[in-house]
Amino acid sequence: MKLRDRLQDLLHHGFHRIGQIEILHGSSLPAHLPPSVAFLLHHQDDNDLDSLEVFHDPNAARQISTFADDGEYRFTKGQTNLRSGWAMHLSHLDDLLLALEGFYPAGFTLWAAKQNGTLEVQNLRDKLDRQTGMYRFARGISNPGAQALIQRVCGPAHQCAKKILWQLDATTPLDDSEASRFNGIASGLSEPHAIPLYCREACNHFVAECRKASKKEFDDKQAAASNTWTPPSASAYLAAPLIHFTKGISSSSSKPPPKRP
Numbered sequence: 001m002k003l004r005d006r007l008q009d010l011l012h013h014g015f016h017r018i019g020q021i022e023i024l025h026g027s028s029l030p031a032h033l034p035p036s037v038a039f040l041l042h043h044q045d046d047n048d049l050d051s052l053e054v055f056h057d058p059n060a061a062r063q064i065s066t067f068a069d070d071g072e073y074r075f076t077k078g079q080t081n082l083r084s085g086w087a088m089h090l091s092h093l094d095d096l097l098l099a100l101e102g103f104y105p106a107g108f109t110l111w112a113a114k115q116n117g118t119l120e121v122q123n124l125r126d127k128l129d130r131q132t133g134m135y136r137f138a139r140g141i142s143n144p145g146a147q148a149l150i151q152r153v154c155g156p157a158h159q160c161a162k163k164i165l166w167q168l169d170a171t172t173p174l175d176d177s178e179a180s181r182f183n184g185i186a187s188g189l190s191e192p193h194a195i196p197l198y199c200r201e202a203c204n205h206f207v208a209e210c211r212k213a214s215k216k217e218f219d220d221k222q223a224a225a226s227n228t229w230t231p232p233s234a235s236a237y238l239a240a241p242l243i244h245f246t247k248g249i250s251s252s253s254s255k256p257p258p259k260r261p
């Protein structure tokens with residue numbers, strides 16, 4: 001089934017939410033809109049639809065979704081800080097697909113691929129092994145370090161609304177946590193009313209955090225290694241002059257060393 005047909009079918013079965021976007025269509029559209037508007041998209045938290053800035057171009061989705069309300073750059077479009085205050089009026093299903101792609105790049109495509117059983121996932125070690133330049137140091141992160149990082153960076157508690165599909169490697173699943181259990185639907189709705197957002201490979205933000213964590217692990221090991229030197233015991237200190245003295249005598253004379261008093 002083509003992507004647009006699948007979207008049509010999904011809408012027919014009650015789909016109206018992806019990420020933080022509410023999709024109105026058919027009888028859910030406000031009555032005063034012209035018949036040319038087939039779909040209205042808005043932030044799920046906006047209730048007064050008449051007060052919103054209106055866009056008609058689906059390509060505006062990329063611009064709307066780049067920065068949060070507070071001006072912060074959104075490191076992944078799956079972040080739960082999509083800015084509000086806008087509405088998008090669209091006339092065609094193809095425009096809806098285009099807009100969804102702008103708000104959540106590949107979000108709908110990944111969902112459809114998972115439904116088809118064709119979704120390819122890249123595990124973390126494979127992702128890190130591909131890194132070059134300064135990011136190649138990310139490879140050094142330990143497995144416990146990576147597991148801890150997932151719980152510090154991923155999941156809705158850290159503003160990411162994606163369900164993680166990858167493992168550390170083929171035989172190492174993620175530790176059980178809120179981040180690893182999250183189903184990718186931040187709104188709390190269920191399918192088919194909402195569809196999940198998927199994370200099929202670690203994002204650039206996560207890779208950058210791996211690099212930092214790997215460096216810290218390295219620095220900590222270096223510091224620990226330099227701290228393993230222990231001062232000699234008091235008896236060793238007391239014995240040391242005699243040993244040196246003894247060596248000095250034996251190297252400068254064939255006489256036996258004097259006895260210690």
Ligand code: SF4
Nearest residue numbers: 154160199202203206
């Ligand atoms: S790696 Fe984590 S933070 Fe990045 S997109 Fe995936 S789930 Fe979100």
